[in-house]
Amino acid sequence: MSTDYGHDLLFGTFVTPTNHPAHQAVEQAVVADEAGLDLVTFQDHPYVAKFHDTWTLMAYAAARTSRVRLAANVHNLPLRPPAVLARAAASLDLLSGGRVELGLGAGGFWDGVGAMGGPRRTPGESIEALDEAIQIIRGIWDTESRGGVSVRGRHYDVHGARRGPAPAHPIGIWVGAYKPRILRLVGRAADGWLPSLAYLQGGVSDLTEMNRRIDDAAEAAGRRPTDVRRLLNIGGRFAAQRGGFLQGPPAQWAEELAEVALTYGTSGFVLASDDTTTTQTFAAEVAPAVRELVAAARAS
Amino acid sequence: MPSYGHTLRFGVEVRAPAAAPGVVVEAAVLAEQLGADLVLLPEGEDEGGLDAWSLATWTAGRTTTAHVGATRLDPLARPASTLARAAASLQLLSGERALLSLAAGEDPRRLVAAEETVAVLRAMQDTSQPRAPLRGTHQHLDGAEPGPALDREVPVWLHGSHEKAAALAGRVADGWMVDLAELSDERDQAQELARLTAALDSAATGAGRDPREVRRAAVLRADDPLDTDGLVALAVDHGISVLVLPVDGAAGLTARDRYLLERIAPTVRERVEDALPPGTLTDRPVRRADVRARRRPGIAYDEVPESLAGATVEPGDSAFARVRSTYLRGGDPGLVLRPGTVGEVVEAVGFARSHRHLPLGIRSGGHGISGRSTNDGGLVIDVGRLDDITVLDEAARLVRIGPGARWRDVATALQPHGWALSSGDYGGVGVGGLATAGGIGFLGRAHGLTIDHVRAVEMVLADGSLVRASATEHPELFWAVRGAGANFGIAVAFEFQVDQVGDVGWAQLAFQVDDAAAYLQAFGRVVAATPRRTTPFLILSRGVAHVMAMVDSSDPDEIVADLQPFAEIAPLVQQQVVVAPYAAVMNMFPESPHAGRGEPVSRSVLVREITPAFAAASADLIASGAAHWYQIRSVGGAVADVPADATAFAHRDAGFSLTVMGADAGRVDRWFDRVRAHAQGLYLSFESDPDPARVVEAFPPATLERLRRLKAELDPDNLFRDNFPIVHHGTRSAS
């Protein structure tokens, strides 16, 4: 079986936003940039004191890099008011020449969110809030439409908010999601899907069923399944000896990732790495090899 | 009329339309080049402006010296808790150039939200307080983890050209921003300003604050004629200390903007200084009342020399959490001075002299085993910022190193030259403490102690004089510093002759040990027969021994030949042997902030050999469970090549150094006294017992007498006494 949503492949890293040493995460972004990766991403946990504020880290890293795209992986929505986030994303996109994508999550770690003064939401509420937030964000970015943005939701009540700025490029809204209801939201409203392999109980094969839910929801909403890019957070270790999944030499990684790309239509691989050598190896020896294998298979 | 003592600063506030992001950033960068002290990016009310925070952060990434601030932030728009983390990140990433200013508009909701936001920002920066909930109308905290601990808090300003904003700033903020264009009438500006500042001052005083805690910033009118007299008057008559030029970001810096920054600013600065009594204006930080409230008795906080004032840490400061304790010991000093130059060290010593009644700790890397580089209620002089590493003479392998450098950084800097300097087993240890005491390290048998490589040392003495000691200059001090340096002054630079060291063999072996005494004796025998290029350390616990050994050779045959006899002592359960640079071994553990708690309990002895009686007493100690750490380091070799009277570290005949650590001093000593019975001296860097008897064990009689003679000459008041004082605590030394 094979799936292909037709997107070009993206390779990136998933960097711990540690604030000690203060510039470590920025340096890792620079490493990704110089290594030629497409993407560098950071998790967003504002309730953790040893992490940087992810938005500030991204903006600073963006100023220190020149080609790589940046995204949160993924933003904690309950602590990031959508209108502010939308304007911030558009602004940074303008400043960076179109290098920003918007990773969004419904939230989690509710004790941490509550401690920071944020709302505690049930899973259902958090998806509802995400839905409303995406509407607000798209509304702010849409400077073509007339009048202010109004989304009178249960969680956000925006009434006639001014629009703008419009981003430099169509920023992708990539959502971290696993359960059926939020996957339906992804299919209906998102531009990308960003799950972590570590959270898939059945491993990569879980992607089939989840993809199907997104596809169905997309079609039901009058969109195409290809409107939603499929990304995947991965972890692994380079080793001389072949071992388990992503435990071995770069060539093994390339085969395995190409297989995932061709089987499940995954077109973005985001590797958890805080290590320069690992990032460089991924960029130099894995990414091009996967691209080649996938291109060859797509051509045949 | 008022001056609040703040030096005058100039800034720009660049309005940032989304249409021209490149022009906005260019204007900000250029303003910095033209001398602007602050570059401010406002949150736009207008359609489609750029997000101030993103823009300020981006600008911080593109500038190097100016303070960068996001201004006019709507306190209703975002959770203050998240803003606090964002501010901390900007502060860390920008190198302490962050600033934020909240819009305290006339709308009462905004005023309330601004006040609540300031409270949340303060609570989030205060890592010393319990996580009290804060419940406001708009902003809440409910047990959030405060932090990160910053060296310098991010100044929080309030912006509002009306009395309520001024008064609120007086009560809670670090600064107040007023738009001159918003004052009712240009002609009445002076009167209006006077009224607002008076409101600010009285609100500050009413809240128990010092009005100087609040900096005053004025945004000039866009059409201000920029007459020098008017600007001088703002500063001199109204105490405005930040003059902010509004810049239209779509147009970039105009000729007029440049003219202000380049020409007018210096003139105004000069004239303001002339107009005020000399010494009125300082960069001395004005601490908030709540910070001053945590000061300790007996310290003349307001008399800290000007040059040091910006680099001191008091108990109420946000940086305190990071400097109060050392690696192993919890502390609560009253004041930490952090000089950044030798001149500042001299000033710090002068300040310490006038506080002779308080404990004084000298700190370089904060890794002292006894932890005396912190204290309770006293002073600490921390020379961690003096951390330069410079090669002086490539051919002679002469390297100058500041006391604040860590051995990890030294190793990393020397590696590209093919050099190494034996230090210890842990890369985080500081140069200052170790190089004034000994330095028993992994290259010890091959190359000697760290102090054996010192060719010169520069030291600030108790009387504030700076002396250079070497074989030919102040030779007696040179002798003393190498083993008992902490008694004589603060070392501010060392010159070392380092060794040519290629890759080394690095082994980590683990053994199953059924009979600790027998194992120890066998270990001692094998070490005695091992070539001096190899230096093994042993950590023994119940049932297990870990041997770590460095071979100064990259030849696998030599490495294996030296290690093989160790592998035969007992059943080997784990082994890892690599050939690696010395620097790789020093970099095994990353740095983390010091967070020691309680009192360390560490005991040291030096022995010539591992005798059956010493081994038996050791085995009993290990079996007792009173100690959680029992480590033997081999010494001898090159260490023993140096005559006993060549340095104040005199126990040159020692074959082994033992360190024992436990939690309870009484319990440890019950067992350790039996081990100590077999000792021939101790190494003070591994000892924490304050009993003066330990000093006598650290220094043989002739050494101690010679040290005391020099002490009486150089430090008769016993200023330097934090760690193993050679004369008794508090007393003047006999002369």
Ligand SMILES: Cc1cc2nc3c(=O)[nH]c(=O)nc-3n(C[C@H](O)[C@H](O)[C@H](O)COP(=O)(O)OP(=O)(O)OC[C@H]3O[C@@H](n4cnc5c(N)ncnc54)[C@H](O)[C@@H]3O)c2cc1C
């Ligand atoms: C994990 C660990 C591993 C260690 N390993 C080794 C080892 O392998 N070999 C070894 O020999 N030692 C070792 N030590 C001990 C270490 O060398 C000493 O504790 C040393 O004093 C630490 O230096 P510091 O600058 O980091 O300490 P600090 O705590 O800053 O200072 C300790 C003391 O040194 C004195 N001092 C500090 N700076 C100066 C200065 N500039 N001028 C004059 N006196 C000063 C003061 O009396 C101060 O109290 C180790 C310690 C630790 C915690």
